[in-house]
Amino acid sequence: MAYKYETVIGLEVHAELSTNSKLFCNCEVKFGSEANTQTCPICLGMPGVLPVMNQRAVEFSIRAALGLNCKIASYSKFDRKNYFYPDLPKGYQISQYDLPLAYDGHVDYELDGETKRVRINRIHLEEDAGKLVHADVTGNPNQSYVDFNRSCVPLLEIVSEPDLRSPAEAIAYWRAVKEILEYVEISDCNMEEGSFRCDANISLRPVGSKELGTRTELKNKNSFQHVMTALEYEEKRQARILDQGGKVIQETVLFDINTGRTASMRSKEEAHDYRYFPEPDLVPFEVDAAEVERIRAALPELPAERRKRFVEEYGIPTYDAEFLTATRQMADFFDETARLSSDPKGSSNWIMGDLSGLLNNAGIEIQDAKVTPAHLSELIELIKNQTISGKIAKSVLPDVFETGKTPKQIVEEKGLSQISDASAIESIVDQVIEENPGPAQDYRDGKQKAIGFLVGQVMKATRGKANPQMVNQLLQQKLTG
Amino acid sequence: MAAHAASELWQLSAAEASRLLADREISSVELTDACLERIAAVDDRISAYITVTADLARQQATDADRRIAAGDASPLTGVPMQIKDLLCTNGIATTCASRMLAEYIPVYDATAVARLREHGAVLLGKGNMDEFGMGSSTENSAFFPTRNPWDTGRVPGGSSGGSAAAVSAGAAPFALGTDTGGSIRQPASFCGVTGLKPTYGRVSRYGLVAYASSLDQVGPIARDAADCALILQSIAGHDSRDATSLPDAVPDYSAALTGDISGLRLGVPSEYFAEGMDAGVRAAVTAAIDQLAALGAEIREVSLPTTQYALACYYIIAPSECSANLARYDGVKYGYSHQGDGDMWEAMERTRQHGFGPEVKRRIMLGAFALSSGYYDAYYHKAQQVRTLIRQDFAHVFEEVDALAAPVSPVVAFPIGERTDDPVRMYLVDVYTLPVNMAGLPAMSVPCGFSNGLPVGLQLIGPHLSEDRLLNIAHTYQQATEWHRERPGI
16 A cells, blocks of 8 residues: 555444344345245335334344443434435435444454454344335346335444554454354354445545545445445545545446456435434333343353453464364364363364364355264364374364264274274284394384384284374384394 | 104203113114204204214114123113214224325224223214314314304304214214314314313323323213213223223212302412403303302302413424324325325425325424424424423312313304314414313313304313212202203204
8 A cells, every 4th residue: 555645444344133034024134035925015115014122133233342341321212314216215324323223332343363352332122124126137128026025124333433443453353253153143244245344434634634635435335345445446546536636536436347347336325414303203221231131140151251252261373273263163162172171272183173164065065064062072082092193183073074973983984993002003013023134124223213114014014903002112123032 | 852753862962862772762873863963954054064974873773782682781882883983983984084094994993982882882983173183173174164054154163073073963973083273172162062181191192093192181071061961981091092081980970960160169260261262162151151150150260360371382392292183194105195206305295295184284394383493492492391380280270179160262153164264263272272282181161151152162171080979060060050051954
């Protein structure tokens, strides 16, 4: 980035709550249903209908707000945001204007090994709108249809302060928010299905300046990559304007993924006066402090705390802790495996190594795999008590992964137990020494390395089942004795 | 009622009809047919109905007779009614007297309607009104004006004019109306029938097509207070579909009709007898208050100093809410939809331009202006503050008195066309009913005499959830007077 400007970015993150029913009616919240099948008179805005608050959505919002270190407003209300659009069935959106549900929070995130903090201005709850279906689906460029399945789905809007200083910071913060929302289990944050998206605003100012420059806004993005590219483009575009002594116009810009450029949207979009006023159909609500504490107490351990604990309690490296807490499910898996096996580092190595490889190949998440923490700790135990070697264990895991059988079962079925019977190994050792007089003599002559070859031969002859330490010992005895 | 000749059945009150039905002296089918015949005989002169549901009514009457025979009846089973066309009726056109919804058929019943249907009341049809409830004369119906049965050259009041006119003319034993600024009480007053606007939240608003959500309320229009008690009993109570509906238990309203008001402290607000009111209205209401005193009420003069601000305040708040409530009529989902060559925006604009009448558009514009950036504090916010003062005024007065007595309107029914060109003069007709909605209080309109041959209404106003008290005052008065029995000669 150009050295003479400082980039200032703020994000408005939108997350659809994963409640069973919509915000103001009993319709099911389900993605991918046939158009307009998840609707009723209420979410279609028919004459005479009234909204009734889904209390679960309020609880989910509080959970998210606590996860994002926000204060919960003791008194909150809903407002009508008035604008016309065919996908907005009532001609107004029920949202929150001056008394949002939560405010004054922060999120810490890691970027390039540094911990950074973004302040959160406010979090409010609102209803989502429907969706227009255009020519690419209808086949007719002059016709559009409306699908109201999404209408009235609870949507959380998380507004950050303009604390982000680069597109990379914006993305890292956005990822951190996603991680937290997934951890507190209030949204599936499915970006492809549009349940997790964001608006970004960006401005530049001379380095050292305290005043904010004129910003442009990017609307409704649901891909990390798009936002990154769009912000980087805007950053350069604004710098170019300022370099030439021009002025950035405050406007909403549209990012075209095909050209990789942004373009100005119609000015009509910006001239909006939303004429907010308190929603008379819903009574203002008070959130009881005891209720907030009840929800706080039930919150799961959040990723940052968990990372810290993993390092302190299990003594694993920070790098491992970060990897293992990428998803709540992975962290749960590790936590349990480490506890069962009493071998945190071993657990971490297995999960980050072989297991992750298997998951990647299969294209599934850890929670969907057949292998369990009990399996993995059993496998670690089998190595420790010398039933199998580490090498054999590596071949057992894919079988567990594939079949869901326990490692013990597989070791038994395939006869993979190590041979620890000294007499059985002794005869093979004798045979190997006899068949390989050259290396045997080399060792006797002081070439320590030669023993490796002989061990390998014994392991080969026992198909890896011989206890390697025992093989080593016996060979030394025989060759030096 | 000495004889029950079919030709006279339409004259029955709901309570009388209920008694005769229960005693099997008449059938619901006979009663319903008599009402349908009465509608056929008078409605071409008064135009109280937008839709008459004759076939459905006969079907429901047959079902009601079966329920009565099976011993499964409640007081309103088999009693016919009219429903204002602002309340949704499943499968039956609900036009809101607007071109916008001229062919709109709801897929659900309003809660108040559903409760009456469950009780077995028979739907005769849907009542004419001012478009979306906006008006004081029923001249703002997109289809035709309703005429006052006492003088068909005059208005029946509004916005529930079709309901009041129907009950007055015997074209329905009772009706459900709605009241946002006086829309039940003022037409009841103009047509010489009894109307009740319950406490805000006492009757569910679910299915009442919203005009001004913080003011709208559903209530009965009937022949007398006893009927109003019966009807309110059926429709009142908490509804999980309306977040503003009150959880309080519903008392037995009929049991509250003791006929005894001795010791009642009745306030008379001086501001409700201002300059410019009809002398005949003043005389009738004063006489009614004297009568209540004679019946044992203790009369006290009281003051509601913010009364003068209520009108201005109402015409900020109601239009503001309406500007949002009516935004859904964009031609996209249902109702009138302009078809043309233009783009989406033009289709929406033309739909609203042609679909709404002039008064509705006036109020949408007023409201959009009052809410707009830079004006919100001066208008909407200020009006809400004044509203709080109006509410406090009433609260103070109700520390001293049990109820208030006042005129419903400063005037009687006026000639059709007289005020249509002067909105403010039209709005002044409701100057004594609006404050009650601002405060969310219950109030009644009770016939109390005539001025130049036209009915005058006494308004009774009580504190929150005092419907039982108001009904008893009205009932006690009606036991002692005959005004509510006077019928137009139509």
